[in-house]
Amino acid sequence: MRLPQEIIRAKRDGHTLDEAAITAFVQGLTDGTVTEGQAAAFAMAVFFRGLTLPERVALTRAKTRSGTVLRWDLPGPVxxxxxxxxxxxxxxxxxxxxxxxxxxxxxxxxxxxxxxxxxxxxxxxxxxxxxxxxxxxxxxxxxxxxxxxxxxxxxxxxxxxxxxxxxxxxxxxxxxxxxxxxxxxxxxxxxxxxxxxxxxxxxxxxxxxxxxxxxxxxxxxxxxxxxxxxxxxxxxxxxxxxxxxxxxxxxxxxxxxxxxxxxxxxxxxxxxxxxxxxxxxxxxxxxxxxxxxxxxxxxxxxxxxxxxxxxxxxxxxxxxxxxxxxPAKHLPVAPVRREVRREGSIAAVDARAVGLAVIGLGGGRTRPQDGIDPRVGFTDLARPGEASGDRLGTVHAADEASADRAEAALRAAYRAGEAPPGGPAxxxxxxxx
CATH class of the missing domain: 3.40.1030.10 (Nucleoside phosphorylase/phosphoribosyltransferase catalytic domain)
Incomplete structure (x- = not known):
């Protein structure tokens, strides 16, 4: 039997895991014998130590086989x-x-x-x-x-x-x-x-x-x-x-x-x-x-x-x-909507900061068990190079206090100035x- 903690220790110390060890750990994830703490420790060990190509393939295959593998009989490609x-x-x-x-x-x-x-x-x-x-x-x-x-x-x-x-x-x-x-x-x-x-x-x-x-x-x-x-x-x-x-x-x-x-x-x-x-x-x-x-x-x-x-x-x-x-009849709507404007041309936007601001509004998770407010977020988000005086975006929030925080976060995500030529998508x- 390959103990989860020994598999974690081996990867933590930089060793290459064989397919049997990876399969055993994935089986433990599937049947619950690997705890959430051990799963987190394994993820962190992989994050810092990395996997070889064979380890990567073994982990992919083991997780694929941990449940149902679908088979299709269709007249076109899947x-x-x-x-x-x-x-x-x-x-x-x-x-x-x-x-x-x-x-x-x-x-x-x-x-x-x-x-x-x-x-x-x-x-x-x-x-x-x-x-x-x-x-x-x-x-x-x-x-x-x-x-x-x-x-x-x-x-x-x-x-x-x-x-x-x-x-x-x-x-x-x-x-x-x-x-x-x-x-x-x-x-x-x-x-x-x-x-x-x-x-x-x-x-x-x-x-x-x-x-x-x-x-x-x-x-x-x-x-x-x-x-x-x-x-x-x-x-x-x-x-x-x-x-x-x-x-x-x-x-x-x-x-x-x-x-x-x-x-x-x-x-x-x-x-x-x-x-x-x-x-x-x-x-x-x-x-x-x-x-x-x-x-x-x-x-x-x-x-x-x-x-x-x-x-x-x-x-x-x-x-x-x-x-x-x-769509307006069925999709949930946030009770607070607020336009956010800023003078001056937009040189850049920190897209990650915008994503974090959505989480701050309740539109994402900080823990696996967290619920999500589907109503919140931003619309009309500006792109770099757009004209001065245009709005940065519209906040959709559950309450005024959340809208205040989201407005501040949105303003901080944008940088004023002349935008360089946009690169290709x-x-x-x-x-x-």
Whole structure:
């Protein structure tokens, strides 16, 4: 028997763990014989000591096998996209139905927020009635009938990862390249995918703030995934400012609805969404060239087919059937709204600080058991280079005291001055030609 504390000690002291040790520890995470403290200690040891490629593969495989591994029999490729997390990153909500409208099947297993970043699952949980944890049979039926379903990790899918994921959020170990790789891929491999596209964020609002770290993570995920037989490509995308002008759970759902219906399509958000979607279609064999893929995605938006797919997905998972037509009727609204203005041009924004301000409003967690207020956050967030006198954003808060703190945090996140020329939204492409 491999005692958890001995496995932790070995990694703490810089030793390489064999596959048996990693499998034993993951089994303990699954059956509860590993305590929360031991899980936290293991995460910290990995954070400081790192894992070799074989250790990373072993951890990924063990977590994949800790629960159900889905099998599909569908007339099109089973595809997914995953983001390492950012601020105002509601791309998954729009992208899954767009790809489904183009002939892909998207069983997206998403996580809750980590650190200062928002979680797709928390966003969807703000939709009244939406079941973020259906049983595997229901999940598979909805993917087959609708074309896409975005859910969270159920007890059956990668349960060991679900437990370690929650611990990472509150122990300062979110940024570990090894843990990120194993966490993402264990869920994706358990979902039975044919193809995966990674969105690795880079910048002040990302876990990776330097290009070398972002590239290392992207390459790690592509290498481990391809080694496991999963066709994978990655983009490194800019997160030096919130991707969308909205940050907060229900607010980002409303933003995604606006995007799908054409009420609002901001250029950078649109560029990242199209680029990721084009890679998904190409990885899945649904488009031969980037231009063909982009044209198909644009057509899914223009025809209303993507919005229809989103609406059907929400209804199939228990949400309101008319959410797309009447989002204001269903999404929760904060009682306090306050515009925040500042004179002078904007030189830069600390996207991480904006994400932390959302948590400060109650829109994120500081402990695994914390609840979330889905109503709170920011809309109308300004981007660097916008004109003087424009608003920095609009605060959505539960009360005036929270709004005061959020306003101060938002002001502190922005720096006045002349903005340098903006960089590209897509920094680098890895894989898929």
């Amino acid at each position: 595809l997914d996209k995953h983001s390492t997390g950012g601020v105002g990153d509601a791309v998954s909500l729009a992208l899954a139905p767009m790809v489904a409208a183009c002939g892909g099947y998207v069983p997206m297993i998403s996580g809750r927020g980590l650190g200062h970043t928002g979680g797709t699952l928390d966003k969807l949980a703000s939709i009244p009635g939406y079941d973020v944890a259906p049983d595997p049979a229901t999940f598979q039926r909805i993917v087959r009938d609708v074309g896409c379903a975005i859910i969270g990790q159920t007890e059956q899918i990668a349960p060991a990862d679900r437990r370690l994921y929650a611990v990472r959020d509150v122990t300062g170990t979110v940024e570990s390249l090894d843990l990120i790789t194993a966490s993402i891929l264990s869920k994706k491999l358990a979902a039975g995918l044919d193809g995966l596209v990674m969105d690795v964020k880079l910048g002040s609002g990302a876990f990776m703030v330097d290009p070398s770290g972002a590239r290392a993570l992207a390459e790690s995920i592509v290498t481990v995934a391809e080694g496991a037989g999963l066709s994978t490509a990655a983009l490194i995308t800019d997160m030096d400012a919130p991707l969308a002008s909205s940050a907060g759970n229900a607010l980002e759902v409303a933003y995604a609805v606006d995007y799908l219906t054409g009420a609002r399509r901001e250029p950078r958000f649109h560029a990242v969404t199209l680029e990721l979607g084009a890679l998904m279609l190409r990885v899945g064999g649904l488009a031969a060239t980037p231009a063909e893929a982009v044209a198909a995605l644009e057509a899914s938006l223009a025809s209303g087919r993507a919005a229809e797919m989103f609406s059907r997905m929400v209804a199939a998972l228990g949400g309101p059937a008319d959410l797309v037509e009447k 897509i920094v680098e492409r890895i894989g898929a030609g």
